[in-house]
Amino acid sequence: MILRLFLIGVVLFIIELYAFQAVKTLIKLRWMLISYQILSLLLFVFILYSFTQFDRSVGQTQQTMFTMGLLLVIYIPKIVMTVVLLGEDVFRLAAGSINYFIDNNSDANFLPSRRKFVSQLGLGLAAVPFLSLIYGIFEGKYNYKVIKQAIHFPDLPDAFNGFTITQISDVHSGSFDNPEKISYAIDLVNAQNSDMILFTGDIVNTHAKEMHPWIETFNRIKEHEYGKYSVLGNHDYGEYVTWLTQIDKEENFDAIKNLYGQIGFTLLLNEHTFIEKGNDKIALVGVENWGKNFKQAGDLKKAAQHLSKEDFKILMSHDPSHWDEVVQHDEKHFHLTLSGHTHGMQFGIEIPGYFKWSLAQYVYKQWAGLYENLGRYVYVNRGFGFHAYPGRVGIMPEITVIQLIKGEKLA
Structure with a gap:
């Protein structure tokens, strides 16, 4: 040292x-x-x-x-x-x-x-x-952007054509210092009126108590017709501090898992559930964190047990390196993976639709936005909060609205 x-x-x-x-x-x-x-x-x-x-x-x-x-x-x-x-x-x-x-x-x-x-x-x-x-530091970290992304799937069940999903990720509540701005962001989330909302991990930096002042605010996220679901991120495991005892670490981890329920989200821990609409259904799969260079608690095989290749599947996996290393090659064909984690390094240059650059791209192949390989997609949310550097430059905090479209994308 x-x-x-x-x-x-x-x-x-x-x-x-x-x-x-x-x-x-x-x-x-x-x-x-x-x-x-x-x-x-x-x-x-x-x-x-x-x-x-x-x-x-x-x-x-x-x-x-x-x-x-x-x-x-x-x-x-x-x-x-x-x-x-x-x-x-x-x-x-x-x-x-x-x-x-x-x-x-x-x-x-x-x-x-x-x-x-x-x-x-x-x-x-x-x-x-x-x-x-x-x-x-003074403006960028709370300059929330709503990014809308339509994704086309030829095999999307008919009833889900036009289905909308709001995604938030990387809240890092221990970094917040402006209740008014966070309340405004929750209003933006609610204003999207999506069918379902998904939260792809990192509710805190380390300690469960970081979220306590914000529980009431996040409880204002309204009920969505098809549910509110979440998975864990790497920071949710308490890996980045030294604990007095293993029991303290385990108790904090249990408390963090409970936080998701306290704000109305169903936490998926290497498991799946079916979202039903009309006579059709899709599988929502949630894995624990799996990162190439971080904790690998995610068990994709367990989470997708009894699902077939033909089932339409949306996977929540916090770290996009999971998609790059494992998911996109899996024989069960996960149609869409939703991730976060990178924050886009909270620093870069982005002209929507034309150009984006960040140091994050030298660490992660998929670091912000939509990526595709052989009909398998991953969307990487730029993050709701911030960590380490108390600001954002160029890569703004994001609320994503994804629309599922049945059919081929027109050229």
């Missing part, structure tokens, strides 16, 4: 040196430069100190999220400046080497002077993530 903090400190110190190089090419007043250095030092010490105070028996708190937000707001812009100036230093070193060794101009300075416009460019580029991260 100490070695890790030391290495982080060294990297941050190098970043600070480069950032100061950019600042001092534009600011000439000595008192302003000294003030900048003092403020940077104080923030640097505060961030390092805050991380040393992290208590793994408690887990994430509002204080740790504040520290993470501060770290990103301060150092991502400075990293941008560092990259720009480091690139210039590579150029300066190459130019100096050519000038000194090839042109034999030993009288000139080995390194050309740093150019003011490069520092200005670095500062200008750094302003983009700085302002974006600030916006993400």
Whole structure:
């Protein structure tokens, strides 16, 4: 732990040196430069100190999220400046080497002077993530978007043509700090008037008690004609803190499972149920968390026991890596999988229908929106809440409305 903090400190110190190089090419007043250095030092010490105070028996708190937000707001812009100036230093070193060794101009300075416009460019580029991260903390994290997605299935039972499903995921109630905004989001959920609502896991960050202040609010999610169902996410198992005893961990896990019932959702634990409409039915399958790099409690075979390939199946599985690694290859043909988990990293660029990018795509093949392989679909919800970084930039919190359509999709 100490070695890790030391290495982080060294990297941050190098970043600070480069950032100061950019600042001092534009600011000439000595008192302003000294003030900048003092403020940077104080923030640097505060961030390092805050991380040393992290208590793994408690887990994430509002204080740790504040520290993470501060770290990103301060150092991502400075990293941008560092990259720009480091690139210039590579150029300066190459130019100096050519000038000194090839042109034999030993009288000139080995390194050309740093150019003011490069520092200005670095500062200008750094302003983009700085302002974006600030916006993400104060506005973006509650900027809910309702995303509607129609999905076509040739073998959808006739009675379910036009059937609508609202999906929410990754609530992370322990991160909330604005009751008015959460109440507004619940109003958005209810306004969709879907036939059924599905919740694909992560009701808390770690502890069941995180949800207690929000139970009444989430109980305002109205009854849906064809039910309210849920599954567990990786955070619901309490894996990311150190527990005093195994009994404490188990009691917390039981309490978290009970939370879903307390807000009116039926929790499916490696099992399935049938949704009946008219003379037709579809199978709703729910597995516990299964992640390539996370807890693998999901048992697809158990959950789908006695179901056939011909049964129309909707699967709830929190982590989309389950679909990528297992579900899409399963011989029982799961028509539609609903997942969450990635949050789209809560940071990216998205122009709906045209372009989306996030660091999440380098970790997960399916990270936001709809994906298809041989008639099998997975939809990855971008998440209702937020975790670690207390904000969202570009990838906004999502309420999904999926409409099932019978037939082939028109080109």
